Amino acid sequence: RVIVHVDLDCFYAQVEMIRNPELRDKPLGVQQKFIVVTSNYEARKLGVKKLMSVKDAKEKCPQLILVNGEDLTPYREMSYKVTELLGEFCPLVERLGFDENFVDITEIVEKRLNQLQRSGCSTVCVSGHVYNNQAVSLHDTTHLRLVIGSQIAEEFRKAIYARLGLTGCAGVASNKLLSKLVSGTFKPNQQTVLLPESCQDLIRGLDHIQKVPGIGSKTSKRLETLGIRNVCDLQAFPSAVLEKELGVSIAQRIQKLSYGEDDSPVTPSGPPQSFSDEDSFKKCSSEVEVKEKIEELLPNLLDRIHKDGRQPHTVRLTIRQFSSTEKWLNRESRQCPIPPHLIQKFGKESSNVMSPLVDILMKLFRKMIDVDLPFHLTLLSVCFSNLKDLPSSKKGSIGFYL
Known part of the structure; x- marks a missing residue:
């Protein structure tokens, strides 16, 4: 297998x-x-760390700008856009939290390998780093598959940046465990491929047993009571004793993990809970401009909903007004149910829903802004949510009564 772990x-x-x-x-x-849950690299250079208290972070870096991140909606929506984008390359995409995805690219790699062999081309270059600077042997098909995997991982990263403006790291390896462990070797915005010969170096380099994905805090505490603190301890520990302490299935699973063995499949995650798109700009100050911006946002959204196949039942409009004091906290939203007669038209012909949707969104806009007074917007966002599957048999159709 060839698995890519993408970590934004x-x-x-x-x-x-x-x-x-x-x-x-x-x-x-x-x-x-009261916690700084994350910070950008500019803040990290000045000593701000993950999960630092706001007080400590401000002491370390008095010029730190803080944004309230308690509303997870924008992160969730962007996160689904990333998973959705990866899904365009390959159906086997598994989300892990908001900022990580596993992609099983085994089939794409096989296709490319066949193309290479048919074309008689033997020059393939690795994209990014090779863990431990290990020499690549293109005569070894396992190496060759992973090298092709590194090129695909780079395509993922380029697409995420071009389409969504996000950078991220990637790890390429033969299973989920190893791809996740290797992806953070070089940060930020870089990628690393792990060849099988370097697997033990990577896994033995973990300074604590809890750094092994799949071994949680409860299990690691129990392991510590047995004197197991790192991967080498776990590899050397008698299996029979471990099975007696933890039960056969857990003992076997974690001992396999300690050798870098992981046969768990990449399981595609459920569909997104909403579809949204937004546009930010210097100034938008007339109803005509607002309507134009909404008309620009809708076609892409309607296309995404059409491909998804479900029908949205709620629409939301978010605006941000310009403020010289609070540049990024001035968001306001209004939402309403989508009328049933419109819901039926979704997925059929998007032009049929465009005009009535624009009218609904303009009504939501007027609930937030008095258009008779001057206004200055710097952002507009449209979101469709409350997605439901199409009814399989419609009441009232003759088939329902037969």
Whole structure:
């Protein structure tokens, strides 16, 4: 198998910098309650660490700009866009939290390998780093598959940056465990491929047993009571004793993990809960402009909904008004149910729903803005949510009564 683990760089901070480009190149932290949950690399260079208290972070970096990250909606929506984009390359995409995805690219690699062999081309270059700077042997088909995998991983990263403006790291290896472990070797915005001969170096380099994905805090505490603190301890520990302590299935699973063995499949995650798109700009100050912006956002959204196949039942409009004091906290939203007669038209012909949807969104807009007074918007966002499957048999159709 060839598995890619894609891990986005300081995800919440990146989303905030995309929403508010003025924040780029400034030390930025995302705050939830009294904690800085993540920060951008500018802030990290100045000593701000993940999960630091706001007080400590401000002491370390007085010029730190803090954005409230308690509403997870923008992160969730961007996260689904990433998974959706990866799904265009390959159906086997598994989400892990908001900022990580596993992609099983085994089939794509096989196709490319066959193309290479048919064309008689033997020059294939690795994209990114090779773990441990290990020499690649293109005569070894396992190496060759992983090298092709590294090229595909680079295509993923380029597409995520071109389409969504996000950077991320990637790890390419023969299973989920190893791809996740190797993806963070070089950060940010870089990628690493792990060849099988370097697997033990990677896994033995973990300084604590809890660094092994799949071994949680409860299990690692129990292992510590047995004197097992790192991977080498676990590899050397008698299997029979471990099975007696933890039960056969857990003992066998974690001992396999300690050798870098992981046969768990990449399981595609469920579909997204909403579809949204937004546009930020310097100034939008007339109803005509607002309508134009909404008309620009809708076709892409309707296309995504059409491909998804479900029908949205709620639509939301979000605006951000310009403020010289609070540049990024001035968001306001209104939402309403989509009328049933419109819901039926989704997925059939998008032009049939465009005009009535624009009318609904303009009504939501007027609930937030008094158009008789001057206004200055810097962002518009449209979101469709409450997605439901199409009814399989419609009541009232003759088939229902037969």
